[in-house]
Amino acid sequence: MNCLQTWPEPIVRVQSLVESGIRKLPNRYIKPPNQRPQTTTLLNPLQEDINIPVISLQDLFTGDESLRKATMASISSACSEWGFFQVVNHGVDPELMKRVRDTWHEFFELPVEAKQLYANSPDTYEGYGSRLGVEKGALLDWSDYFFLHFMPLSLRKQEKWPSIPNSCRTLITEYGNEMVRLCGTLMKILSLNLGLEEDHLQKALGGENNDIGACLRVNFYPKCPQPDLTLGLSSHSDPGGITLLLPDENVPGLQVRRGNNWITVKPVPNSFIVNIGDQIQVLSNAIYKSVEHRVIVNSEKDRVSLALFFNPKSDLIIEPLKQLVTKGRPAMYPAMTFNEYRLYVRMKGPCGKSQLESLKSLRS
Template identity: 70%
Template sequence: MYVGRETVAQYGDEVAKLCEKLLKILSVNLGLKEDALQEAFGGEEVGECLRVNYYPKCPQPGLTLGLSPHSDPGGMTLLLPDHEVPGLQVRRGDRWITVKPVPNAFIVNIGDQIQVISNASYKSVEHRVIVNSEKERVSLALFYNPKGDIIIKPSDELVGEDRPPLYPNMTYNEYRSFIRTRGPCGKSQLESLKSPR
């Protein structure tokens, strides 16, 4: 099936609008002004990236992963999964739980930058992708990220004497560079930046 460039662009625009609405909900839930997270991301100058992921079938799925364990380094990811072939797994404690996709529904992953801004009130999701032995799988992911050169830090309204900032000030570009030098290793990159209490 062919999908034209205009259709893809329109899809990306509409999903980005949904991300803006979700940021408003998350902001209000934190007790902040409605536009707090959007402003922390750089206002209207955020970064968006739409990615199509193709995972071919694999006769020995136990020997490979579609994507190794990680948390998304950016702000938020809206994933439109293949509802017929599950493949996304999230970590809960020491176990990996397969997410059962719902037709025509998004999976929303909180990224590392929202964890930092919320001073860990929200946690980014450690996840991985497995492959299937019988069927190929396709998913669409829109990554909604802060502007690369804006300082990301715990929100001033969410820190105080009883709750110090857990993370250092760092631009999103600096954070991406930091994690790329270490390679994929779950959530340990973000956790290594935490200030000791």
Template identity: 70%
Template sequence: MMNCLQSWPEPVVRVQSLSESGIRAIPDRYIKPPSDRPGFENQEHVDIPVVDLKNLFSHDRTLHEETLKLISSACKEWGFFQAVNHGISHELMKRTREVWREFFNSPLEVKQEYANAPTTYEGYGSRLGVQKGAILDWSDYFFLHYLPVHLRNPSKWPSLPSSCRDLISEYGAEVVKLCGRLLKAMSISLGLKEDYLQNAFGGEDIGACLRVNFYPKCPQPDLTLGLSSHSDPGGMTLLLPDHDIAGLQVRKNGKWITVKPVPNAFIVNVGDQIQVMSNAIYKSVEHRVIVNSVKDRVSLAFFCNPQSDLLIEPAKELVSEDRPALYSPMTFDEYRLYIRTYGPRGKTQVEFSGSNR
């Protein structure tokens, strides 16, 4: 299967260039089957979990435990929540998002210098998965490695705008700290030692990467998606959305719910690997992204992952006769090959691995 990851199966088309060309109808390769197309009908109001993290490590035991309960409830019932008072500078968040907007608005020849390949996905890309003839998503992206340090290669990060590399480094360092706090909170709320998930991810040498998504305006947003339905294959995702217009949808009780971003919040997604380690006590969230005909959108997805060669399996403390292990050991490298081959496909990868791991 690895041979199919050496190059893209078809010439790569930049979606932003399609959008800016003035087309009134999207090419067939972006048109989703009717069952996968977004519905824009009015939806009933649903309270999306919002967790205030200011008391997460408070000396007040009661406030601390209340925050842990909120995190636990959100991870069990939703698989995600919006985190406020997370400790990361709002100005840093804004500057990092805007420098990436500048990158995507750079001339195509500048961006093409960073064109990626499916061997690592690192760089400027426009498709996920290497299946020939696949129906594609209406988005471009930039993917880069942040941790472990030996995989980090700043020369592959954009040199323009001039502040981009410094902002990536500063932003990444702050988000990694927040990931560590959240992993500790999730471990405790599962009844595990506070460093369990961090250690299972590789201790100080966890994996971390960033995918910056660019969703261009679309002349027929009812026919396509910016990102097809999927759950994140890694451990945990911290998403910095574009607050100007909603795009993220999550699947709850068989219905798609559009998430209205809370200003200056991170959207925290449980990934498949935490679903595995928790023996499905915490569930990864199935989600997708809709597009619109009015405004381009930029979002930053920071993935906190296990080291690629570590075996991931349910915590022994969460396995019993009444609740046997639902997953057998598998490395993260083996696991993510599925989505790198087939692209996003709902939660089929974690369901498939549950029966075949």
């Protein structure tokens, strides 16, 4: 892990670039023509009517079994066909969602000197950051972020969390607990939909919540002078289990790959965006699929989103579940720990689905 101790070049805060008044993007942020939003986004006007599935979880908790099964079927279809869906009526207080989003807006509005107290390094990424990956000379994304560990408790270090605004640490704890609870509910549904016992996927990721990994990345995408030339976050699939994203309802930015096109997600009020990570694709033997996604930026408005990653225990071996391996559907991926898998991501940064696809060659 020595290669992950320091960043390869001096760190530049994207927010500071904007505040300096620049009108042209530095070359480090300009994407190749085939990766720029205006050349790869679906231009068909019918795209305005396309969105990822929106699913209400309310019927999961009623006594009507037919409604419960219909909701579960909708989730199963979204996991296999889209890899993404939005959930509403999920049981998380909308006021909590608003407060935590507003608090992180306040953090990123602090002077850079106050935020620099939390500057991170690539060994854990925990803290205030502005790049992913340690490849020297790599093209960079137009974003800053704050990354922190929430679970397991042995990695939770609240002294590394922002102390300003004053409510931040308390809100992170309250919000994190709600996210872990909601992830647990979704994992049960995914397990049952795969024909497994309801706790099977949870156990496959490490068992109890105290062993499973959960981390939060708060993304800050400053307004950009040339948004048609760059991305807030390059195309990637999430390396972990599942992700819960609290989007910015006022500034859309998330795009999901659908075939050869990019669909801009339209956030529904008080919703979470759920997406399947690479480890669930491996465990399900590709019945459920992680999907490439990216973030575009805006010329007039900043954008904040919160991503809670629900991940396997770091040293746990992950491989296709034997119940989902058959003669007609042999195991598609080799056994590998989550630590081994995400090391690639930490070194290279976002790289589409190249890591997961490369594992298939190890089986042949």
